[in-house]
Amino acid sequence: MADFNTLDGVSVAGKRVLLRADLNVPMKDGAVSDTTRIDRTVPGLIELADAGARVVVITHFGRPKGQRVAEMSLKPVADALAKQLGRPVAFADDCIGQAAGDVVNGLKDGDIALLENLRYHAGEEKNDPAFVDELAKLGDIFVNDAFSCAHRAHASTEGLARKLPAYAGRLMQIELEALGKALEAPKHPVMAIVGGAKISTKLDLLGNLVERVDQLVIGGGMANTFLAAKGVDVGKSLCEHDLLATAREIFAKAEAANCEIVLPVDGLVAKEFKENADHVVSDLKAIDADGMILDAGPATIADLNKRLESCETLVWNGPLGAFEITPFDTATVSVAQHAAKLTKAGKLLSVAGGGDTVAALRHAGVDADFSYISTAGGAFLEWLEGKVLPGVAALRQN
Numbered sequence: 536m537a538d539f540n541t542l543d544g545v546s547v548a549g550k551r552v553l554l555r556a557d558l559n560v561p562m563k564d565g566a567v568s569d570t571t572r573i574d575r576t577v578p579g580l581i582e583l584a585d586a587g588a589r590v591v592v593i594t595h596f597g598r599p600k601g602q603r604v605a606e607m608s609l610k611p612v613a614d615a616l617a618k619q620l621g622r623p624v625a626f627a628d629d630c631i632g633q634a635a636g637d638v639v640n641g642l643k644d645g646d647i648a649l650l651e652n653l654r655y656h657a658g659e660e661k662n663d664p665a666f667v668d669e670l671a672k673l674g675d676i677f678v679n680d681a682f683s684c685a686h687r688a689h690a691s692t693e694g695l696a697r698k699l700p701a702y703a704g705r706l707m708q709i710e711l712e713a714l715g716k717a718l719e720a721p722k723h724p725v726m727a728i729v730g731g732a733k734i735s736t737k738l739d740l741l742g743n744l745v746e747r748v749d750q751l752v753i754g755g756g757m758a759n760t761f762l763a764a765k766g767v768d769v770g771k772s773l774c775e776h777d778l779l780a781t782a783r784e785i786f787a788k789a790e791a792a793n794c795e796i797v798l799p800v801d802g803l804v805a806k807e808f809k810e811n812a813d814h815v816v817s818d819l820k821a822i823d824a825d826g827m828i829l830d831a832g833p834a835t836i837a838d839l840n841k842r843l844e845s846c847e848t849l850v851w852n853g854p855l856g857a858f859e860i861t862p863f864d865t866a867t868v869s870v871a872q873h874a875a876k877l878t879k880a881g882k883l884l885s886v887a888g889g890g891d892t893v894a895a896l897r898h899a900g901v902d903a904d905f906s907y908i909s910t911a912g913g914a915f916l917e918w919l920e921g922k923v924l925p926g927v928a929a930l931r932q933n
Contacts, residue, residue, distance in 0.1 A: 554591065555680060557572055599655055607654075615809055677701045724848075725750075729741065742784050746794075840870060
């Protein structure tokens with residue numbers, strides 16, 4: 536049972552449904568160049584429209600900073616949305632006031648409209664009560680379908696949810712349910728894989744995860760800092776030597792929480808950072824002074840894949856090596872493919888997210904095979920860090 540308000544059992548027929556989407560899509564030459572976010576939003580819009588709602592979509596685009604910037608208009612997005620929906624989308628050249636009101640008042644049951652860029656008004660990011668009031672005039676109920684924006688207490692994510700009857704949209708519901716299964720009420724053993732370049736950007740995340748998971752796998756450049764904290768000479772590898780004491784604190788916190796921190800036992804070591812650089816597989820106790828660890832080695836891959844087979848839940852954020860260049864994508868690809876295989880066999884719940892993670896799993900060819908991959912970026916990371924997301928908190932049941 537979800538502890539947030541969903542659309543299940545809600546009658547929307549004849550009602551103006553103010554739906555916050557994330558349609559901040561890539562553009563090229565004045566046209567949408569990637570419709571992924573639109574495609575994911577479409578089923579929820581069709582469900583509402585087919586149930587007789589008058590759907591009013593609101594979203595931001597770019598960073599116009601409270602000014603009308605012509606190239607940040609949502610008009611091209613309205614055209615792309617209509618094409619993906621296969622039905623008309625009315626467009627208002629403002630999101631409040633008479634221009635918006637005229638379009639919304641002209642809607643019939645089952646119609647869909649998109650309003651102009653929320654961030655043309657400074658009140659959006661300031662969560663200005665007056666701006667919230669103006670938006671609220673356009674809807675009878677509020678639906679937040681933009682988990683990726685839920686970590687910001689903006690007028691359209693938090694303010695409206697306090698003003699109108701508020702519900703999670705289907706995309707938001709799917710995301711919250713997947714994340715809940717992964718960390719809030721997971722099946723144990725739980726493994727978290729955290730990679731990337733620097734631990735300085737993921738201190739809150741690591742601190743939260745050691746309290747929640749059974750095994751914390753640390754990869755990428757981050758692993759070098761933890762290895763150095765244990766006395767390993769990592770040569771010229773990327774390493775935050777000023778954070779060795781912090782790494783030792785995380786080791787201690789993990790031990791107290793009965794969480795095992797798993798580090799590489801070998802690596803692919805090269806003298807230069809470039810595609811197909813000459814490299815050797817090296818035991819981590821024998822790194823040359825001018826060597827750089829650019830990926831985990833075969834013994835580490837075998838160890839991680841074996842560990843995965845005894846896990847029930849996997850949470851993944853960040854690659855295990857320099858996955859952008861061959862062959863230092865080997866560990867990320869190998870472990871991702873093994874996790875996907877276990878997921879498809881029904882043996883593992885796998886949830887992943889974060890920009891580099893999505894790209895890495897797509898590179899490994901498994902982005903359709905994990906249980907859930909979040910494209911939410913900052914919101915996903917803040918959720919992993921255990922932070923309260925204002926846009927989600929406002930949907931919680933009393």
